[in-house]
Amino acid sequence: MRNLRIVSICLLLLIVVGVSVAQEQRKEIYVYTDSDTNISDWWTNVIIPGFEAAHPEYDVVLTIVRGVGGGNADLAGRALAALETGDDPQVDYFETIGVDSVKEWVDAGLFLEITEENVPNIANVVEATNRLPQEIPYRGSQVLLAYDSEFVAEDEVPTTYAELIEWINAHPGEFVYNRPDRGGSGAAMVTRAIFEVTGQDPSLFVPGEFEAELVDQFPKAWELLGSIHESIYEEGSYPAGNTPVLELFANGSVHMITAWSDQALQAMNNGLLPETTKLTQLQDLPFTGGYAYSAIPSNAGNVEGALALANYVLSPEVQEAVVESIGGFPAISWEGLPAELQTQFSDVITETVPTWPGGDYGAAMVEGWYNNVATNIDPASD
């Protein structure tokens, strides 16, 4: 009886050792994503088959944790726990994660620093991505102007914010943006007004900080946006989302809108927008945007595979797909992409991608807009 017990314990130990040895050499790359369906579909249908064809030695296992608890952040928590105990976190690659969003992750060195040595293609990533050493920016999106060239003459297309305001007032009812809290495309119109009145310097707005002096200047932005209120679609009607704005543009109710590059490009590719639709970006200071950053846990069980995957997503091949399949912006310079694609998007290519800090600034922005621009109640009558 006792012998049996010893034998079974030995067997169990053997299995455990065997499994962990197998893990050391495993070829699977565990990728986790909590992004929208368009991104997870794109990984399943384009990136993973492409990568496995180029690297037959690896097997990518994609797990979608969108809407499950904290998404990727929960798995990063698991990776941190594994780092402390020296276990395999069973995560090799986060499709998107804010590597500095939790202090413990930074302190523990949870994420691997990406250099030209371990990911050669990181050298091609543009400055505008403003990446931390652990971040792998690989796709971007920016708000821009979409207009119908059938109704907007080429020489009339605004190139600065001041010209845009002028154009809107000269063409009442032909422009629309959504409420700033209901979608980034409308928010960009409002934040750009704030940047306009604070000296066109987005770097003044630091995330996590709150400068009352800056907020004191917001009323000038309300004045600016109030000056076009009556000229907005249906004398100041603001839809409640990015999609309703695109719909108004699609059915010809308006001829110019602010739109997310990826949503506009995807709608254009699917033939949902007028064929004469063109995209353009302001030349003085572009609208806000942002990049998605991937990261690799430093204790990943398959670091080598993860690094190979990172290098692959930054290859011109995948970066081209970022533009063509999901309508995003590439993270590498446009020069690295086919000339044909460059001319097609020449009007929207920008090296600067301003960001809006949100937080308390965001609350002040939204409330100020609702109380001053949307209501159009004269503040003096309070």
Next chain:
Amino acid sequence: MTTLQTSPPSSAWSRWRGAILAYVLVAPPLLLMVLLIFIPALQSIVRTLTIDVEGQSGFSFSRYVAFFNDPISVSNLVFTFQIVFLTLIIIFIVCFPLAIYLRFAQGRIAAAVQILVLFPLFVPGIILCYALIRFLGTRGTLDTVLSIFGVTEYRTPYLKPDAIIIGLVWESIPFTVLVLTAGLRQISDSLIESARDVGAGDWTIFRRIILPLITRPVLIAFSLNFLGIFGSYTVPYLLGPAAPQMMGVFMQQTFGQYRRPDDAETQAVITFLICSLVGLLYVRTVASQRIQQEDE
């Protein structure tokens, strides 16, 4: 309840048992109500009436004074009342004839109308909103059809108060018609026939017999619709203007976007108090019906 009524009054114990059983049966919902609605509501009311002065809490109306001194809050509250009453008036104008028709008509067409009337019950609010945007919007279905007939001055109600009313009326039709038809069915045919025998016309029958007998269903439809419309969110948010806003949208905005939970709480308590007044009307209407039925 049944045990209570059928048990013979001879045994005091069995009467007691019946009473206890009745209380045990109503306890879970009652407990849920108290724990999840009454206590939090009471806490909110108390919180909105207290202020912190140098670490000491005192009684104050300051939050309400602030609410009623803010032109935007007041305009949102007034706007909510306007939408609610306009919607209710239109609901009754639309639903009364429908209910009377469904009560007295028979045959295939009536059955078809019945199905059509109930149809909105099965359409989720968000789907309705997007359908209405497509239907009522600029260059939408209605606009296109009108322009075929040469009407080009169509102005879309989308993102205006009118669109909220259209959406809410559409959503409220099935419930209102159901309540009104149920009320009308309680009026027996013989009553109307005998009135007709003594020479009463249609109008007299409606005014002297039908109207007095369906006051209660009308009150029920009024109060329940009032509550639903006053607190509505999806329709005013997707179809209505950015400003003014109905209270539901305004509260969410204040809480989630402006990050001012205290003010959102004050708005919620004001909304709650208004709605509880109408709730009281409903409870009284139903209770008086119960008492009357027991008397009968």
